[in-house]
Amino acid sequence: xxxxxxxxxxxxxxxxxxxxxxxxxxxxxxxxxxxxxxxxxxxxxxxxxxxxxxxxxxxxxxxxxxxxxxxxxxxxxxxxxxxxxxxxxxxxxxxxxxxxxxxxxxxxxxxxxxxxxxxxxxxxxxxxxxxxxxxxxxxxxxxxxxxxxxxxxxxxxxxxxxxxxxxxxxxxxxxxxxxxxxxxxxxxxxxxxxxxxxxxxxxxxxxxxxxxxxxxxxxxxxxxxxxxxxxxxxxxxxxxxxxxxxxxxxxxxxxxxxxxxxxxxxxxxxxxxxxxxxxxxxxxxxxxxxxxxxxxxxxxxxxxxxxxxxxxxxxxxxxxxxxxxxxxxxxxxxxxxxxxxxxxxxxxxxxxxxxxxxxxxxxxxxxxxxxxxxxxxxxxxxxxxxxxxxxxxxxxxxxx
Ligand SMILES: [Fe+2]
Ligand SMILES: [Fe+2]
Numbered sequence: 001x002x003x004x005x006x007x008x009x010x011x012x013x014x015x016x017x018x019x020x021x022x023x024x025x026x027x028x029x030x031x032x033x034x035x036x037x038x039x040x041x042x043x044x045x046x047x048x049x050x051x052x053x054x055x056x057x058x059x060x061x062x063x064x065x066x067x068x069x070x071x072x073x074x075x076x077x078x079x080x081x082x083x084x085x086x087x088x089x090x091x092x093x094x095x096x097x098x099x100x101x102x103x104x105x106x107x108x109x110x111x112x113x114x115x116x117x118x119x120x121x122x123x124x125x126x127x128x129x130x131x132x133x134x135x136x137x138x139x140x141x142x143x144x145x146x147x148x149x150x151x152x153x154x155x156x157x158x159x160x161x162x163x164x165x166x167x168x169x170x171x172x173x174x175x176x177x178x179x180x181x182x183x184x185x186x187x188x189x190x191x192x193x194x195x196x197x198x199x200x201x202x203x204x205x206x207x208x209x210x211x212x213x214x215x216x217x218x219x220x221x222x223x224x225x226x227x228x229x230x231x232x233x234x235x236x237x238x239x240x241x242x243x244x245x246x247x248x249x250x251x252x253x254x255x256x257x258x259x260x261x262x263x264x265x266x267x268x269x270x271x272x273x274x275x276x277x278x279x280x281x282x283x284x285x286x287x288x289x290x291x292x293x294x295x296x297x298x299x300x301x302x303x304x305x306x307x308x309x310x311x312x313x314x315x316x317x318x319x320x321x322x323x324x325x326x327x328x329x330x331x332x333x334x335x336x337x338x339x340x341x342x343x344x345x346x347x348x349x350x351x352x353x354x355x356x357x358x359x360x361x362x363x364x365x366x367x368x369x370x371x372x373x374x375x376x377x378x379x380x381x382x383x384x385x386x387x388x389x390x391x392x393x394x395x396x397x398x399x400x
Pocket of ligand 1: 189190218243244
């Protein structure tokens with residue numbers, strides 16, 4: 001199974017991953033033979049890449065971090081929780097209300113009464129254990145295969161960025177209790193968006209200064225919503241509050257600074273150390289949030305190629321992201337994930353294209369590749385090259 005640009009899909013290829021539409025109903029089911037109509041419908045929905053199975057790439061196995069079953073279960077839970085919370089605030093949005101009146105409503109007795117001991121959050125909290133169990137034996141951040149549609153972006157982004165944050169937090173040896181708090185925080189980190197005008201959230205054009213300011217309010221609303229809710233807690237509420245804060249103080253909403261340090265041996269103690277600084281789980285969440293948002297398809301831009309996202313995170317160390325955490329994160333993140341379409345940049349195969357076939361755990365950024373097309377896009381006899389040994393002088397780039 002490989003990831004392909006919709007322009008390169010031809011009728012007859014089998015769909016590798018189920019795609020979900022509005023209300024998380026199945027839009028196209030894994031395994032179906034793709035038709036011309038499907039391709040047109042994917043394009044109409046703004047979907048840029050999908051996973052497909054074809055003969056030459058049938059031997060490429062893209063790993064799953066969590067099973068489809070648990071992924072779907074968590075996404076549905078997040079949808080239900082979002083809907084339940086937004087129902088409590090029907091008719092209340094930035095379109096017709098001020099920031100202060102929204103915060104007042106969130107903190108009103110009426111809301112607290114209807115939502116305080118809510119069954120949805122309790123259920124979400126219970127299901128998180130399955131989620132964490134599946135992530136516990138994963139070592140590498142490869143195989144985030146969700147193809148996010150605009151309809152489901154917020155929910156799929158919440159689940160996928162939770163997966164990224166959990167795998168990362170596990171690598172940092174945070175204890176299970178912290179993992180749970182990070183999971184709930186990440187699943188609900190953008191809940192404040194329920195008050196933001198959908199037209200702004202889905203806008204294709206560049207946002208005005210005023211619209212940007214409105215979007216930035218989502219972290220404050222999210223914090224106000226979560227801070228007193230049962231089954232949520234301090235860490236999760238602060239993930240909603242601080243996931244857009246940057247190390248150099250240029251983030252929002254408070255412009256808090258980070259420490260740019262990380263103590264591996266004191267990791268479970270340092271969450272609450274300094275009120276003027278970003279808490280560690282929010283620093284973890286910030287990296288996971290940025291990563292997942294970059295690789296996703298958005299109304300205003302296509303997905304950013306994976307190797308470029310890798311460099312953006314690397315370059316954001318110290319100013320945007322905790323530089324010590326970035327070091328650990330990049331250790332988990334293959335620059336060229338399995339199943340990604342790549343182009344050869346130099347040597348005898350310059351301009352040829354193919355796919356990442358498998359990873360070398362000891363040399364994560366030098367994978368094994370399979371070349372399938374020449375520089376005139378003509379099919380060739382497949383050539384498999386290990387970039388960590390015989391192909392060590394070859395450079396590649398992700399196509400999508
Ligand atoms: Fe956000
Ligand atoms: Fe986010």
